[in-house]
Amino acid sequence: FTYYSGxxxxxxxxxxxxxxxxxxxxxxxxxxxAMNSQGYYTSGYNMGGPSxxxxxGGGMNNLFADPMANAAMMYGSSLANQGKDMVNKxxxxxxxxxxxxxxxxxxxxxxxxKLMILMFPYTHQDWEVxxxxxxxxxxxxxxxxxxxxxxxxxxxTYILLAGMALGIQKRFSPEVLGLCAxxxxxxxxxxVLVMLLSLYLLTVHTDLSTFDLIAYSGYKxxxxxxxxxxxxxxxxxGYFVAFAWSSFxxxxxxxxSLKMKILPSLSSDSMGMGxxxxxxxxxxxxxxxxxxxPIIIYWLTSHLVR
Amino acid sequence: MAFxxxxxxxxxxLCINAVAVLHEERFLSKIGWGVDQSVGGFGDEPGxxxxxxxxxxxxxxxxxxxxxxxxxxxxxxxxx
Numbered sequence: 001f002t003y004y005s006g007x008x009x010x011x012x013x014x015x016x017x018x019x020x021x022x023x024x025x026x027x028x029x030x031x032x033x034a035m036n037s038q039g040y041y042t043s044g045y046n047m048g049g050p051s052x053x054x055x056x057g058g059g060m061n062n063l064f065a066d067p068m069a070n071a072a073m074m075y076g077s078s079l080a081n082q083g084k085d086m087v088n089k090x091x092x093x094x095x096x097x098x099x100x101x102x103x104x105x106x107x108x109x110x111x112x113x114k115l116m117i118l119m120f121p122y123t124h125q126d127w128e129v130x131x132x133x134x135x136x137x138x139x140x141x142x143x144x145x146x147x148x149x150x151x152x153x154x155x156x157t158y159i160l161l162a163g164m165a166l167g168i169q170k171r172f173s174p175e176v177l178g179l180c181a182x183x184x185x186x187x188x189x190x191x192v193l194v195m196l197l198s199l200y201l202l203t204v205h206t207d208l209s210t211f212d213l214i215a216y217s218g219y220k221x222x223x224x225x226x227x228x229x230x231x232x233x234x235x236x237x238g239y240f241v242a243f244a245w246s247s248f249x250x251x252x253x254x255x256x257s258l259k260m261k262i263l264p265s266l267s268s269d270s271m272g273m274g275x276x277x278x279x280x281x282x283x284x285x286x287x288x289x290x291x292x293x294p295i296i297i298y299w300l301t302s303h304l305v306r
Numbered sequence: 307m308a309f310x311x312x313x314x315x316x317x318x319x320l321c322i323n324a325v326a327v328l329h330e331e332r333f334l335s336k337i338g339w340g341v342d343q344s345v346g347g348f349g350d351e352p353g354x355x356x357x358x359x360x361x362x363x364x365x366x367x368x369x370x371x372x373x374x375x376x377x378x379x380x381x382x383x384x385x386x
Binding site: 179182183185186187189190200201202203281 | 309310311313314354357358361
């Protein structure tokens with residue numbers, strides 16, 4: 001009996017403010033969680049019905065002059081709330097939003113310093129990621145922390161720049177832009193998956209999460225943008241000079257950063273009994289991922305600068 | 307090579323399918339990659355081969371979740 005009364009109180013509570021519209025809302029809110037489209041059709045049918053006798057009683061709804069607009073607004077807001085709850089629930093199954101917020105906590109000073117390090121890493125002294133009671137510091141406080149803001153912005157800028165480069169050569173069409181974007185995205189996904197697979201196979205105990213790997217893969221887009229710009233401004237020679245420069249800088253950056261994270265991670269419970277193959281294999285991983293960067297940079301930019 | 311996201315999904319599905327159809331008795335035991343041969347190393351350094359065998363076995367277990375009846379029939383037919 002309590003379940004029965006509770007079932008009826010839900011639509012009443014939602015339809016409380018507009019007193020004359022409870023007939024409309026009883027249908028949609030009981031049908032909405034399970035069958036959204038069916039609820040929409042029945043509510044549409046019902047809205048057509050009482051609207052004829054609502055015209056006379058429109059004076060008692062003084063939120064809107066038109067009671068139909070008021071009813072539609074309430075229906076739309078309830079639908080939007082349901083959609084928002086559903087989206088939040090689905091997304092929080094895959095990734096925690098707090099971890100993602102850590103990667104976007106940047107400020108201008110950090111971005112400028114990080115771009116400088118990406119382009120000229122040879123003078124940077126201290127590559128350690130600083131910790132604060134077991135949690136890594138946010139990018140605002142530590143220049144060595146990896147972020148996702150720079151890779152995202154660089155990726156979007158690269159797509160726009162690719163469109164512009166193709167437009168300059170009169171080879172542009174909107175499909176090419178989508179193709180370029182999805183190609184670059186696919187290469188990032190492939191690289192992250194290969195890195196994850198190799199780190200798993202070699203049982204490297206590191207605190208590199210998936211987002212860290214996405215960040216390190218995305219840093220190459222900064223080099224790509226620089227290369228494409230120089231190729232457009234200075235022709236083919238400028239392209240190769242900028243390509244060599246950004247390749248070496250990026251390789252140095254990747255090796256120094258990953259060395260800190262992968263190589264000395266002989267955890268405290270393995271009392272130095274790692275076989276001789278282990279440090280070599282880890283070194284191979286870092287070097288291989290560093291060597292992969294120029295290949296990808298060349299692959300993704302050479303067709304833009306003929 | 308111009309990739310689309312769809313081609314990536316295709317490649318991933320084909321790779322996972324290739325791992326899932328590796329037969330336990332006929333093939334993996336013959337080349338020494340069966341699940342009964344991976345118990346060796348105690349300690350926390352399993353080595354690449356054991357990790358790879360575990361990965362193959364877990365992919366096969368996950369992929370064969372709904373197809374239990376079908377593989378049961380196959381085994382009965384080949385036991386003669």
